[in-house]
Amino acid sequence: MTSTLDVAADLLGLLTTTDTEPHTDPQLDALTLAVAADLPVLLWGEPGIGKTAGISQLAESLGLPLTTVIASVHEPTDFSGLPVIGADPAAHGVPMAPPDWAVKLVRAGRGLLFLDELSTAPPAVQAALLRLVLERRVGALKLPPGIRIVAAANPRASAADGWELSAPLANRFVHLQWAYNHEVVVRGLGGTWPHAALPQLDPGNLHQAVGYARRAVTLLLTARPALVHQLPKSETRRGGAWPSPRTWEMAVRLIAFATAAGTSREVLSMLVRGVVGDGPGLELLxxxxxxDLPDPETLLADPSAALLPDRGDLRQSVLDAVVAAVRQRPTRERWDAAWALLVLALETGAPDLVVVPASTLATLREDDWPVPAEIELLAGAIDVSRRADRVGAGR
Structure with missing residues (x-):
């Protein structure tokens, strides 16, 4: 005879049976790319928005066994190892025995270690987590490369007995702000959740991706040495993303993976800002x-084949670079080519972007260089732009 509890179990089974579907979700893409790059990820978000459920679904989609550890209910020795005294400690020392969950992870050889409610862990436990997060060591045991680490935390204001994250621990994570997506929640409650998939890396682009990432970070830090290490002054900001040599190294890895995977700029923005902070991250972007801008020498060599950026600030940078290149090596051919590029910019974008480059380029003319016909096309746009500026200033 079927009991009421058996029927209830059947109903619960139906409620927990769901499907998955491909879905473009930038925050999920950022999470999977960081997991692929083998960097610890920390999801920040208010209680109840699905951080834990998202991690469970991620592990299931990737086919990884999930091990959940609530840091706040453990002692520091659960992460640093419990001393076990043998027959002769003076001769053999005192080994640090790892907990059972760490032993199981090593035996499995692969898996997703989920450190939940991280912001409720007291300072002593956070200190014990440092070696686990960075070196993947639990006592005397080293976790294998197939283990990925993801954590979740609530802001201190909404955490139960919450603590600010310590600066050393925070500096070891990729910080991602996790927010619910209305469409995803509605579809999920209807029985279909998004499918998480690791990014597809282009095998032929790996060397170029590494070179591109290293060049981007070193160029920025060469020009802005103060960004190499900036420990925030407030305790709250120290518990988030901030720049240090460690996080810049993480940024190099993330840019390389994003480049090899053809990741969108939105996802890359989440990731780099999640390791070095908003200000330095935006400078890096x-x-x-x-x-990514075209080489001004290439543009001057063949203006008819030039493709200018659509974004106004990037187009302005290209035009300024073209004029600077002509100034550095002025010849009539290069001067004429620059005018052709300015006409192209006028025909395909905002007229005000050509005003300053055209005015500067005009000053580079030698006495024996004839005035090109393109100047007539630009003169009207420059005059209108300047009059508009004067009217705007008079308001």
């Missing part, structure tokens, strides 16, 4: 934009 701006540097990446400049690295």
């Amino acid at each position: 701006a540097g990446l934009d400049r690295m």
Whole structure:
């Protein structure tokens, strides 16, 4: 005879049976890329928005066994190892025995270690977590390369007996702000959740991706040495993303993986800001934009084949670089080519972007160089732009 509890179990089984579908979700893409790059990830978000459920679904999608550890209910020795005294400690020392969950992870050889409720862990436990997160060591045991680490935390204001994350521990994570997506929640409650998948890396682009990432970070830090290490002054900000040699190294890895995977700029922005902070991260992204700009010498060599960026700030940078290149090596051919590029910019974008480059380029003319016909096309746009500026200033 079927009992009521058996029927209830059947109903619960149906409620927990769900499907998955491909879905473009930037925060999920950022999480999977960081997991692929083997960097510890910390998801920040309010209680109840699905951080834990998202990690469970991630592990299931990737086919990784999930081990969940609530840091706040453990003692420091659960992460640093419990001393076990043998027959002759003076001769053999005192080994640090790892907990059973760490032993099981090593035996499995692969898996997802989920450190939940990290912001409720007291300072002593956070200190014990340092070696686990960075060196993947639990007592005398070293976790194998197939283990990935993901953590979740609530902001201190909404955490139960919450603590600020210590600066050394925070500096070891990729910090991602986790927010619920209305469409995802509605579809999920209907029985279909997004499918998490690791990024597809282009095998033929690995060396170029590494070189690109290293060049981007070193160019920025060469120009802005103060960004190499900036420990925030407030305790709250120290518990988030901030720049240090460690996090810049993490940024190099993330840029390389994102480049090899063809990741969107939105996802890359989440990741780099999640390791070095918003300010330095935005500077790095701006540097990446400049690295992707066309070479002014290539543009001057064949203006008819030029492709200018659509974004106004990037187009302005290209035009300024073209004029600077002509100034550095002025010849009539290069001067004429620059005018052709300015006409192209006028025909395909905002007229005000050509005002300053055109005015500067005009000053580079030698007496024996004839005035090109392109100047007539630009003169009207420059005059209109300047009059508009004067009207705006008079308001």
